[in-house]
Amino acid sequence: VSAYDAIAVGETHDFGSYEFTAERIVGFARRFDPQVFHVDAEAAKATPYGGLIASGIHTIALTFRLFLMTGALNAENSLGSPGFDELKWLKPVRPGDTLRAAGEVLELRPSKAGDRGIVRLRYSTYNQKGETVFTVIGNQIVRRRPSGKE
Amino acid sequence: MRSLDDFTAGETIVHGDWPLTAEAIVAFAAEYDPQPFHLDAAAPRTALTGGLVASGWHVAAIFMRMMCDSFLLDSTCMGSPGVDRLQWLKPVRPGDTLVGRTIVVEVRPSRSRPDRGIVRFRHEMANQHGETVMTIDNPILFGRRP
Numbered sequence: 001v002s003a004y005d006a007i008a009v010g011e012t013h014d015f016g017s018y019e020f021t022a023e024r025i026v027g028f029a030r031r032f033d034p035q036v037f038h039v040d041a042e043a044a045k046a047t048p049y050g051g052l053i054a055s056g057i058h059t060i061a062l063t064f065r066l067f068l069m070t071g072a073l074n075a076e077n078s079l080g081s082p083g084f085d086e087l088k089w090l091k092p093v094r095p096g097d098t099l100r101a102a103g104e105v106l107e108l109r110p111s112k113a114g115d116r117g118i119v120r121l122r123y124s125t126y127n128q129k130g131e132t133v134f135t136v137i138g139n140q141i142v143r144r145r146p147s148g149k150e
Numbered sequence: 151m152r153s154l155d156d157f158t159a160g161e162t163i164v165h166g167d168w169p170l171t172a173e174a175i176v177a178f179a180a181e182y183d184p185q186p187f188h189l190d191a192a193a194p195r196t197a198l199t200g201g202l203v204a205s206g207w208h209v210a211a212i213f214m215r216m217m218c219d220s221f222l223l224d225s226t227c228m229g230s231p232g233v234d235r236l237q238w239l240k241p242v243r244p245g246d247t248l249v250g251r252t253i254v255v256e257v258r259p260s261r262s263r264p265d266r267g268i269v270r271f272r273h274e275m276a277n278q279h280g281e282t283v284m285t286i287d288n289p290i291l292f293g294r295r296p
Contacts, residue, residue, distance in 0.1 A: 032211040034218055035227065048228050056230065057214050061182040061207045068184065075186050075195040080238075081206060087233035136233075 004077070004117045004142040007105055015066035015101040020054050022095035028058040041095075054093035059134050063101045063125050079116055079141040087136040091127065099133065101125045106137065116143050152225040154267040154292040157257045165216035165250035170204060172244035178208040204242040209284050213275050216250040226293030228266060234287040240277070247278040255287075259294065266293050 022041060029038030033055035037044040041052045067073065093099065107120040118139050125134040172191065179188030183205035186193035191202045242248065252273050259267035273286040 032215045034215075035222065037229075055214070057207070057211050061211065064207060065182050065184075073185075075193075078185060080199075083206075083235065083237035084233075085235050087236070089230065089232055 004108070004110075004119070004144040007108060007119060007142075009105050009108060012102060012104045013070060013072065015063070015070055015103060017098050017100040018062050018066060019098045020058075020062075020093050020095060022052060025052060025054045025058065025093075025095060028061075029055045033057055049092050052095055054097075056089045056134075059089070059093055059099070059125065060087070060136065062099070063123050063134065063136075064138075066101045067103060067123065073140060073142075077143045079143055081138065081140050082118075083139060085137045085139075087134075089134055091131050091133040093127065093133055097133075098128045099125050100128075110144070114144065116141055118142075152221055152292075153295040154226065154257065154259065154269065155295045157254045157269045157292070159254055159256055161254040163221055163252045163254070165213075165220040165252070168212050168216060168248040168250070170212075170242060170244065170246050170248060172202055175202060175204045175208065175244055178211070179205050183207055199241065202244055204246075206238045206284070209238070209242050209248070209275060210236065210286070212248060213250050213273060213284065213286065216248075217252060217273070220250075220252075228291040228293055230288060230290045231268075232289070234289070236284065236286045238284050240281050240283040242277065242283050248283070249276045249278070250274070251276075264294070266291055268292075 026039050037047045037049045037053055038055045044052045101123060103121045103123050105119060106122050108117055110117040119142050121138050121140065123136050123138055124132055127133050176189055186195040187199040187203055188205045190196060196202060252271050254269060255272050256270040257267065268289045268291055270289045273288060274282055275284040276282050
């Protein structure tokens with residue numbers, strides 16, 4: 001996804017993987033989402049999740065971080081994001097899970113001015129068993145290549 | 151403790167204020183969203199955003215914490231299936247004070263599981279000027295009062 005005009009609907013990208021250790025799960029949740037099933041492994045056993053699970057906000061932030069690390073979105077082409085749609089937390093993420101994220105280009109919406117466009121991307125995040133734990137449709141504003149130039 | 155039965159459609163829950171420093175913006179971005187306009191006030195790219203701006207994920211995470219402290223930790227919350235839509239409407243900058251509120255849109259007891267139900271919320275984050283910077287449409291699952 002290096003430049004808007006090089007992107008094609010349907011193309012997919014692998015973003016790599018990340019291990020959710022108990023320490024990382026609790027470290028994030030203590031700051032931003034200190035619900036008992038995110039911060040206390042013992043007390044979490046008595047909740048409907050039966051143990052510690054990662055905060056959903058942590059899962060999104062990490063998925064996006066993996067996407068950034070591919071370099072597809074960078075200082076030259078990224079113009080931010082107006083938001084996202086249809087975020088689904090499908091399965092709990094537990095300590096020791098290694099998540100792998102991928103993205104598929106769903107739609108390209110060029111701006112009227114022609115200097116940028118919105119890329120609609122479906123992010124999917126899987127655990128080591130191949131189960132989808134999280135999906136979301138993100139919207140990224142990407143700069144277009146000036147016409148007639150590389 | 152708040153259960154499903156304690157929410158009323160139309161009700162507004164006001165959360166605590168959250169002053170945001172440049173240091174906090176950079177620390178979050180270094181870990182989760184390392185783009186120059188979140189990390190480095192002096193980077194050439196940052197000039198295009200008019201200075202340092204907070205990661206949108208950071209603003210969402212702060213909202214989550216506001217909601218925990220305001221009512222979620224003392225509730226029968228059983229998690230959330232997702233977010234229908236999140237919109238980032240305005241940049242958040244160092245020195246801004248974020249103000250969050252949550253509006254109850256709908257309270258829907260489950261037909262198949264009588265011990266629980268879904269509350270549909272509209273969450274709104276504003277800055278100290280009263281400008282809305284982020285909105286989130288989000289259902290959350292709650293247990294019912296025994």
